[in-house]
Amino acid sequence: MQAERLKVIEPLPLPLHERLFDDGEQLAQALAKQVAADLRGALARHGEACIALSGGNTPKRFFQALSTQTLDWARVTVLPIDERWLPPEHPRSNERLLREFLLQHNAAVARLLPLYRPTETPEAALMPVLTKIANEGLPLDVAVLGMGDDGHVASLFPDLGYDNPALREIGLQPRGRAPVMSIRTATMPEPRMTLTLSAIFTAPALHLHIEGEKKRAVLDGAQRDPRSTLPIRSVLSGAPVTPTLFWSP
Numbered sequence: 130m131q132a133e134r135l136k137v138i139e140p141l142p143l144p145l146h147e148r149l150f151d152d153g154e155q156l157a158q159a160l161a162k163q164v165a166a167d168l169r170g171a172l173a174r175h176g177e178a179c180i181a182l183s184g185g186n187t188p189k190r191f192f193q194a195l196s197t198q199t200l201d202w203a204r205v206t207v208l209p210i211d212e213r214w215l216p217p218e219h220p221r222s223n224e225r226l227l228r229e230f231l232l233q234h235n236a237a238v239a240r241l242l243p244l245y246r247p248t249e250t251p252e253a254a255l256m257p258v259l260t261k262i263a264n265e266g267l268p269l270d271v272a273v274l275g276m277g278d279d280g281h282v283a284s285l286f287p288d289l290g291y292d293n294p295a296l297r298e299i300g301l302q303p304r305g306r307a308p309v310m311s312i313r314t315a316t317m318p319e320p321r322m323t324l325t326l327s328a329i330f331t332a333p334a335l336h337l338h339i340e341g342e343k344k345r346a347v348l349d350g351a352q353r354d355p356r357s358t359l360p361i362r363s364v365l366s367g368a369p370v371t372p373t374l375f376w377s378p
């Protein structure tokens with residue numbers, strides 16, 4: 130009798146809608162149009178809209194394109210998805226990034242809900258920030274996530290919880306966890322405040338804005354490997370809606 134041949138079944142990649150562009154400028158224009166449509170839909174449905182946006186370098190062109198979109202920005206609330214614990218005038222501040230690149234032109238009248246407070250540490254400001262975000266910023270209507278080369282999203286880094294596994298639960302569990310947490314990581318120069326996936330996943334419109342081959346390879350690996358522990362894998366596996374990837378080389 131022929132020995133039974135065990136067929137190795139490759140795990141299916143996690144679901145992800147994909148919109149691919151030739152360059153960052155085309156991506157920025159398309160993402161701005163999509164997000165503007167998402168915001169108009171939220172405004173039509175419930176008279177206001179709340180959007181959470183990642184910081185870093187990638188989103189600058191997108192923010193500039195979004196700032197000129199026509200919609201009722203006065204009824205839009207903007208949150209940084211995370212914040213480096215630095216004053217808003219610091220060049221690395223995500224609040225500064227939003228004020229300089231998004232809250233201009235048509236979007237100048239939008240309301241910003243910053244995560245930063247002038248306290249020595251993010252832990253000292255956690256409860257007032259968490260309360261304000263929970264009461265005035267959630268649920269989200271739109272969230273746009275970036276990703277680091279190491280597969281981090283927001284300020285949820287791969288070493289999250291290395292010294293306290295409970296932190297990994299708080300940050301990466303898809304629901305039922307605190308919406309905001311303070312983060313310390315060996316890979317970044319300053320402590321952070323970040324939305325958790327519990328908060329990010331309240332957005333019915335969830336977009337990933339990722340550029341470059343290196344990040345694409347990290348994303349593909351996390352999408353296909355069920356053993357991946359990268360935070361981006363937690364986004365793809367836990368999101369209640371299928372995210373849309375906006376990618377260019």
Ligand SMILES: O=C(O)[C@H](O)[C@@H](O)[C@H](O)[C@H](O)COP(=O)(O)O
Pocket residue numbers: 183184185186187188210211212213223274275276277278281282283284
């Ligand atoms: O504060 C931050 O750094 C961001 O919120 C972070 O999550 C960002 O999306 C990635 O680090 C990618 O950053 P770049 O776009 O600069 O590569």
